[in-house]
Amino acid sequence: MKKSYFSLLVLFIATLASCSNDKKLPIFGEREAKIIKGADGIDRIDTVYQTIPNFSFLNQDSTVLTQDAFKGKIYVADFFFTSCTTICPTMHRNLKTVYDDYKTNPDVMFLSHTIDFKYDKPSVLKKYAEKLGVDVAKWQFVYGSKDQVYPLAEKSYLVAVGEDNQSPDGYMHQGWLILIDKQKRMRGAYDGTKAEQVEQLKKDILILLAEEK
Amino acid sequence: MRKNIILAIFLTVISAIIYACQNASEIELSTYISNGKDIYRANCQNCHGENGEGLGELAPPLTDSVFLEKNKSKLACYIKNGTDQPMTINGKTYQGKMPAFPKLQTIDIAQVTVYITNAFGNKQGMYKYEQVAKDLQECK
Structure with missing residues (x-):
């Protein structure tokens, strides 16, 4: 009797250990099964995941930024605007601690999109980046038209954004x-206004980096 | 003998009154501070930080006691109407824009100012509602 308890315990610990060893992050978004013909002529089912489509924005240096800048890198994306007085300062205060942690790792980048297409031209973004203390290639601040940025936010990154006459700043976003x-x-998606979720993001970046080596 | 007893009673009463008065003003101060903390969390902390540390050069820290003391009469106007004046704080110049908080009432401004000027290493005591009302009339 005792022995079986012991073996159960061993099994339990082994399961736990194996879980933590090859921990992987979930993959979010839509997915579809696709049948692909292999080189040997046999059909195989492959899963196609939702990906971020190509984009072309102006960054804080007024140069064009596309996905080429993120080739072979993982990155953290968010949506904000420079005159935001509600959640953005907290988000970027927290995101900056993530930036500080991964400052020297060339495989990690940051991409902040402004949703204020009227005011946040590249020169405004430049000033903002300088004042936040992160005017570097690693953290890109990008400007795009409403037609470019809003659908990208809502359909691809699944972040709600919009103009809002009710709010004092004129915009709302998550x-x-x-x-x-x-x-x-x-x-992964983490609430940038909550310190504990941002801590989780820091840990998950490590997991993702290990996974993709 | 009787004189002495009366004197003793008199002194006790007087000191009790003084003690009660001091206590009342201490209670008022701590009420201001604790209400001010809630107002700070709801309106100021986003930019100025949980510990008044500020945010890069976007928002100045609230730890410069000398600045706060010198500009105390202007603080209410900064909060109520916002400001885009450059300010030198802890020896660094800040040129950002601070938004207005027109929704805050005079008592709210008094309480949040008392909180700020008694937190983050500042210790400047009371700043009364009546004084804030006066200062607000002098806004430029």
Whole structure:
């Protein structure tokens, strides 16, 4: 009797250990099964995941930024605007601690999109980046038209954004920090206004980096 | 003998009154501070931080006691109407814009100012509602 308890316990611990060893982050978004013909002529079912489509924005230096900048890197994306007085300062205060942790790791980047297409031109973003203390290639601040940015936020990154006459700042948006892997898939979403979720993001970046080595 | 007893009673009463008065003003101060903390969390902390540390060069820290003391009469106006004046705080110049908080009432401004000027290493005591009302009339 005692022996069986012991073996159960061993099994339990082994299961736990194996779980933590190959921990993987979930893959978010839509997915579809696709039948692909292999080289040997046999049909195989492959899963196609939702990815971030190509984009072309102006960054804080007024140069064009596309997905080429993120090739072979993982990145954290968010949506904000410079005159925001509600959640953005907290989001970027927290995101900056993530930036500080991964400052020296060339495989991690940051991408902040402004949703204020009227005011946040590249020169405004530049000033903002300088004042936040992160005017570097690693953290890109990008400007795009409403037609470019809003559908990308809502359909691809699954972050709600919009103009809002009711709010004093003129816009509303969610404070998600979205973790994107090297294959442009969404691997995590963290509330940038909550310190404990941002801590989770820091840990998940490590897991994602290990996974994609 | 009787004189002495009367004197003793008199002194006790007087000191009790003084003690009660001091206590009342201490209670008022701590009420201001605890209400001010809630107002700070709801309106100021986003930019100025949980510990008044500020945010890069976007928002100045609230730890410069000398600045706060010197500009105390202007603080209410900064909060109520916002400001885009450059300010030198802890030896660094900040040029950002601070938004207005027109919704905050005079008593709210008094309480949040008392909180700020008695937290983050500041210790400047009371700043009364009546004084804030006066200062607000002098806004430029």
